[in-house]
Amino acid sequence: MRIRKEWTAWDEAIESKELPGAMGVYELADEDQKTLYIGKASGKSPFGLRGELFRHFSTSDRLASENWDHPQMGEGLPSVRGNARFYRFEVNHNYYSRWIEILTRYNEDHETLPPGNLEDPEQPPRLGRYHWKSEDAERGL
């Protein structure tokens, strides 16, 4: 199943410490709350979920001011950068399999991956099938 949380609007004024530095999964959405990207803060993410969210939403100046110019931070994705308005996340030690689960659900419902994931250098393993669509898909989400 997808992350069962309300979307939160990104506010550039947010303090980084308000977001968890832990591992987990997250979703980014556009102004219509359509999913743009399903990501993970992995064991290799240098600043956990907070670093992942900041790298998609913030400017390089802000990242530098947080001392977040770590080489493993990764780049923002073209279809996400400038288009993402909302986020939601889940702290989860099993971020990798949970990431695959959320991608599998999205892929089954939409028969494609979110635009940001299609651009992502890290592609997931072969995704499986549920053989049924979720209520979200029926409602056009």
Added chain:
Amino acid sequence: MDFELSDEQQLIIDNVRRFIREEIRPLEADLDPDAFTLRPEDDERLTQMVKDMGLYQMDVPEEYSGPGIDTVTRTLVAEEISQHRAGLYAPAYGVFGHGPQGQLYNGTDEQKEKYLWPTIRGEKSGFFGLSEPSGGSDPARAIQTKGVRDGDEWVINGSKLWNSGADTADYGIVYVRTDPTKGRQGISAFIIDTDTPGFRVERLVQVLRAHYTTELSFTDMRVPHENLLGEEGGGFALANDYLARNRIPYSAAGIGVAVNAHEIAVDWAKQRVTFGEPLASRQAIQWMLVDNEIDIRTARWACLAAADKAEKGLPFRFESSMAKLISTEGAGRVVDRCMQIMGGLGMSKDLPMERWYRELRIRRIGEGPSEVQRIVMARDLLNIGSGSR
């Protein structure tokens, strides 16, 4: 039993060891610490290397185009192939190839044509559907999924749990109660295509390691009689044989992880200095390392003894259960001690220890919990039920 390796066995082991250390481990530096697949280009390149080495699909019998490697050698290889971060559950990230489930060799010619050969060629994959929400350790009694004959078809209703790979599989071998009056003789095995109407993956079930299993439901799922695998009522015997055979390489993989963890801990103990002396000079550390070595060697001998009996066609159920119990529990202890020796570094995702620790905990449950292995051995020891030592 001769513990000396033949020249051929030593050559295979040396090649696999070099392959894991020179080809697999370096790639892991760039992969997610919990990854269980390689990048497609690496997967393709390394699979071809394994085919060129003549070691692809080692568990496929020679008459089905496999390389014809004996059980003892496969056990030795299983120990080598798992000596990397993902090695316990994704040895060499699958580039040595997966053979079909053993039960398919009992299929009809038509079933082999439709499922066995495409699986050997890598065109299809299957899952194993035995456990249910009602239980897994005692499938003869726990299976509630029912099959009712209707002309040339069976109508199947029920659910399954802990089916790894069912969401990506093309078919599954599913165990169904076809005669509620006959106990274990009332269970039959069916080959079920995953695109059959009524087949549904209800959810992916997250577990302790970076892996998921599935929960399945079958609603008025109509399966042709020709998909019955083996005899009607013979499903439990098929499953039991498959489980006993699978326990040997499953056990050896645990040893491989223990060996890898132990090597890292030995190196660390020699170079890490505390209070002016290397850790290796401390008796507390020395004893932990010696206990590791004892656990590893005991498990290795138990696995090879089981493999030797299986290879000679002798009853090996007792030995395979003993190997499974000794290796999974011993490997868990080894990795636990290694983490203690490594200190904070052992807890971090910079090293593979924390992944092995989580995965080895599951190993004491998967393929039959330690307690069930003891039950199997006790039955043989006390001559209760079928089989002998």
